Amino acid sequence: xxxxxxxxxxANADAGxxxxxxxxxLKRRHNRVHRQRLRAAWMFLIPxxxxxxxxxxxxxxxxxxxxxTDASFSDISTYSMIGFENYLVYDNGAxxxxxxxxxxxxxxxxxxxxxxxxxGAETVLGLIIALTLNAQFRGRGLIRAATLIxxxxxxxxSAKMWGWMLHDQFGIINNLLMTLGIIAEPLNxxxxxxxxxxxxxxxxxxxxxxxxxxxxxxxxxxLPSDCYEAAKVxxxxxxxxxxxxxxxxxxxxxxxxxxxxxxxxxxVFDVIYVLTSNSEDTMSMSVYARQQLVEFQDxxxxxxxxxxxxxxxxxxTISYLYLGRKQFGGDA
Amino acid sequence: MNxxxxxxxxxxxxxxxxxxxxxxxxxxxxxxxxxxxxxSGSELFKVDYWITTxxxxxxxxxxxxxxxxxxIWNSILVSTSAVAIAMGFGLTAAYALGxxxxxxxxxxxxxxxxxxxxxxxxxxxGLFEVIRAFDLYNDPLSLVFxxxxxxxxxxxxxxxxxxxxxxxxxxxxxIVDGASPVVTLFKVFIPLMGPAMATTGLLAFIAAWxxxxxxxxxxxxxxxxxxxxxxxxxxxxxxxxxPWGHLMAASVVVTVPLVVLVLIxxxxxxxxxxxxxxxx
Numbered sequence: 192x193x194x195x196x197x198x199x200x201x202a203n204a205d206a207g208x209x210x211x212x213x214x215x216x217l218k219r220r221h222n223r224v225h226r227q228r229l230r231a232a233w234m235f236l237i238p239x240x241x242x243x244x245x246x247x248x249x250x251x252x253x254x255x256x257x258x259x260t261d262a263s264f265s266d267i268s269t270y271s272m273i274g275f276e277n278y279l280v281y282d283n284g285a286x287x288x289x290x291x292x293x294x295x296x297x298x299x300x301x302x303x304x305x306x307x308x309x310x311g312a313e314t315v316l317g318l319i320i321a322l323t324l325n326a327q328f329r330g331r332g333l334i335r336a337a338t339l340i341x342x343x344x345x346x347x348x349s350a351k352m353w354g355w356m357l358h359d360q361f362g363i364i365n366n367l368l369m370t371l372g373i374i375a376e377p378l379n380x381x382x383x384x385x386x387x388x389x390x391x392x393x394x395x396x397x398x399x400x401x402x403x404x405x406x407x408x409x410x411x412x413x414l415p416s417d418c419y420e421a422a423k424v425x426x427x428x429x430x431x432x433x434x435x436x437x438x439x440x441x442x443x444x445x446x447x448x449x450x451x452x453x454x455x456x457x458x459v460f461d462v463i464y465v466l467t468s469n470s471e472d473t474m475s476m477s478v479y480a481r482q483q484l485v486e487f488q489d490x491x492x493x494x495x496x497x498x499x500x501x502x503x504x505x506x507x508t509i510s511y512l513y514l515g516r517k518q519f520g521g522d523a
Numbered sequence: 524m525n526x527x528x529x530x531x532x533x534x535x536x537x538x539x540x541x542x543x544x545x546x547x548x549x550x551x552x553x554x555x556x557x558x559x560x561x562x563s564g565s566e567l568f569k570v571d572y573w574i575t576t577x578x579x580x581x582x583x584x585x586x587x588x589x590x591x592x593x594x595i596w597n598s599i600l601v602s603t604s605a606v607a608i609a610m611g612f613g614l615t616a617a618y619a620l621g622x623x624x625x626x627x628x629x630x631x632x633x634x635x636x637x638x639x640x641x642x643x644x645x646x647x648x649g650l651f652e653v654i655r656a657f658d659l660y661n662d663p664l665s666l667v668f669x670x671x672x673x674x675x676x677x678x679x680x681x682x683x684x685x686x687x688x689x690x691x692x693x694x695x696x697x698i699v700d701g702a703s704p705v706v707t708l709f710k711v712f713i714p715l716m717g718p719a720m721a722t723t724g725l726l727a728f729i730a731a732w733x734x735x736x737x738x739x740x741x742x743x744x745x746x747x748x749x750x751x752x753x754x755x756x757x758x759x760x761x762x763x764x765x766p767w768g769h770l771m772a773a774s775v776v777v778t779v780p781l782v783v784l785v786l787i788x789x790x791x792x793x794x795x796x797x798x799x800x801x802x803x
Contacts, residue, residue: 224698227703227704228623228704229623229625231619231623231703231704231705232618232619232623232625232704233619233625235615235616235618235619235704235708236615236616236619236620236631238612238615238616239612239613239615239616239675239679240616240631240634242608242612242671242675243634243635243638243675243676245653246650246668246669246671246672246675247638247641247646247672249649249653250646250648250649250650250652250653251641251645251646251649252649253648253649253652253653254645254646254647254648254649256649257648257649257652262648264651267648267651267652267655268652268655319541320545323538323541323542323545326538328538328542330542334542334545334546335789336786336789337545337546337549337550338545338549339785339786339789339792340549340550340553340782340785341549341552341553342785343729343778343781343782343784343785344553344778344781344782345732345733345735345750345751345754345777345778345781346733346735346751347733347735347751347752347754347755348556348751348754348774348777348778349552351754351755351770351771351774352552352553352555352556352771352774353552355555355556355559355767355770355771356552356555358767360568361567361568361569361570361767362570363555363570363572366570397548397549397552401549402796405793405796405797406796406797408793409793409796409797454640457642458642458643458644460643460644460735460736461735461736461751464735464739464755465735465755476644477642477643477644477736480644480647481644481647481736481740484644484647484648485740490648490651493647493648494648497642497644497645497647497648498645500642500644500645501641501642501645504640504641504642504645505637508637508640
């Protein structure tokens, strides 16, 4: 840390005869200030860390603990330890537990499918919207504001809105598709097992594409303009410029946005619960765990499912933190 | 020359079509919700693309329902308190993380980021036990407590990013003047953090306002619920009645304030989102 010119500050006015004589107390003062700041930093951090531990650390530990018990939702205080039985147990010639439940693996598959397809679609659409908004035209502010609307709407509300638009008898989407002659019969979007996952993905893409678009746009606007001018002078085709110049330059920012979205999509709950409730066809890991926990009142089993979900996400987060460590600028 | 002009025209038309498609894609569902909210009874059976009826019946019935009104109050109370708590704890922590170099800072930042990526369902049973122990089940206070799990890390993270951007000279002047860190924080930084705090607070407020899983699990009766749960659980008066007009009116009521806020603060929101994600 460099000190400001000491001669102009009142604190040092009395100490200023010779520069040699002055430097000793200044250094001591510097150390004292530094120690004081360190102490203050921890004083400021400890309340926040304690609160985080109370609201996240402790409940997480209790969830993991419960996953080894037979606790029930109606009476969570009496339970007995049953070891790994909630996870996997061999009994009377058959396997039981979360890891042996085909519904769980179906939920894992649904979640992964949902994550890959919706994040993929959001990235591509977001990129298209961002590139469009990056151009100069009248009314750009208006369109940029409009893209924020889906993001601001609560997930529950967007799921209900789309649920109505996708209604099998009176929905506008069936009406539109039939008017255009694309389909002959109205489709039951949210109940048909082939379509319901696509309905969920549609709603999620609508809701979160703006987030991707705005983050991508922010990255685009930080790009230097000189390489574009060079490309223009050389007469290189815009598509080629996009893949050779733009994409590599925004790639780091885009990756961060994608990882954020992936971690978010892996814990998806609201949109699926509201749009298709507890249907096996769309059930995600979070929906499965909550159903066991609350509806079937089986806290032990539900906690086991939650713990597996947590481990999956933790593994991904840790690898992301490890790979992206350089970016944080911390001194860990 | 003519070919060039033609190409330009095609390009312009294409771009215009693209813009219209983007507009339609983002705005239409919300527009359609507003359109539906003005319809009732058999009007709902007919698909309209334009607003033809303007009937406020649904709004009257939604706002006349005491449990829905109390759920709005619950949402306001819960979101505001959760944001206030996160701000109080987050500002001091962000000062420490953003302005002081100390060993372990990177570790603390990673803990904060790690918690913000927690799947909520993973703490559900543990939190439920805590809430039961404090006798807060079916009490909006349980939500104030549990929402801290996502508002606090988010606030700390974004405020730290903003805190780092402030010039170093300010702080040095304060140190030379002999100001303690507490004074420096309250007299130098907090007055400058106004816009950053507004952005962060608004984003955290929206996150709390929209939360569903905890609200669904930790409250039980209609008058204790928050708005998202109240909307998710709206059903028709009878099996054959379509509650969609009513439901869309409720959706519009809780969404319009958010949309207005977002449109007013759109520049700030974009900077807050990028501070939270890209620079992280």
